[in-house]
Amino acid sequence: MEETFPFHEEKGVKKLGYTVADDFRRAALLAGAAFLAGTLNGLLGTGGGMVLIFALSALLSPGHGKEIFIISSAGVFVFSLISVTIYGRGGSFPAADFPRFALAAAAGGGTGAFLFSRLPTRWLRRLFGLLLLYSGARLSGVIAWFLQMWS
Numbered sequence: 001m002e003e004t005f006p007f008h009e010e011k012g013v014k015k016l017g018y019t020v021a022d023d024f025r026r027a028a029l030l031a032g033a034a035f036l037a038g039t040l041n042g043l044l045g046t047g048g049g050m051v052l053i054f055a056l057s058a059l060l061s062p063g064h065g066k067e068i069f070i071i072s073s074a075g076v077f078v079f080s081l082i083s084v085t086i087y088g089r090g091g092s093f094p095a096a097d098f099p100r101f102a103l104a105a106a107a108g109g110g111t112g113a114f115l116f117s118r119l120p121t122r123w124l125r126r127l128f129g130l131l132l133l134y135s136g137a138r139l140s141g142v143i144a145w146f147l148q149m150w151s
Contacts, residue, residue: 026059033059038079042086049076053128065121 033055041048052072060068087093116124137143 030055030059034075037075038082041076041079042083045083048079049073050132052076065125066116069116069124 033051037048037051037055039048040046040051049072052075053068056068056071084093088095119127
């Protein structure tokens with residue numbers, strides 16, 4: 001059986017529409033996007049998942065909406081773990097604060113995964129889009145400007 005990226009055929013899991021051997025260019029672009037995502041996550045603490053969602057959506061065959069979110073989450077886990085390890089070695093990791101939010105973050109992750117399995121892909125995409133719009137408006141100062149204008 002030929003290997004597929006990143007899932008295998010066994011256990012009833014869908015292929016994502018191409019094999020690494022069949023499409024080296026697509027695999028190289030995906031690796032580049034993963035590198036960029038990891039760099040953003042390590043530098044800014046956010047943004048890596050967004051890059052992965054966009055790259056996976058563009059590079060993988062259509063009809064794999066939820067798999068794209070799953071692969072992105074796995075990528076975020078990996079480069080977040082590496083970033084935290086490097087921060088810790090450099091003395092930048094606030095270890096005393098970690099327990100305060102770790103349990104709540106784990107519960108939120110479990111809740112999100114539970115809801116993920118019940119929401120249609122179109123709602124996940126809409127929620128992701130709204131989050132991007134809000135984040136962009138907030139970070140660019142548009143929301144502060146708007147609130148200041150009306151006060």
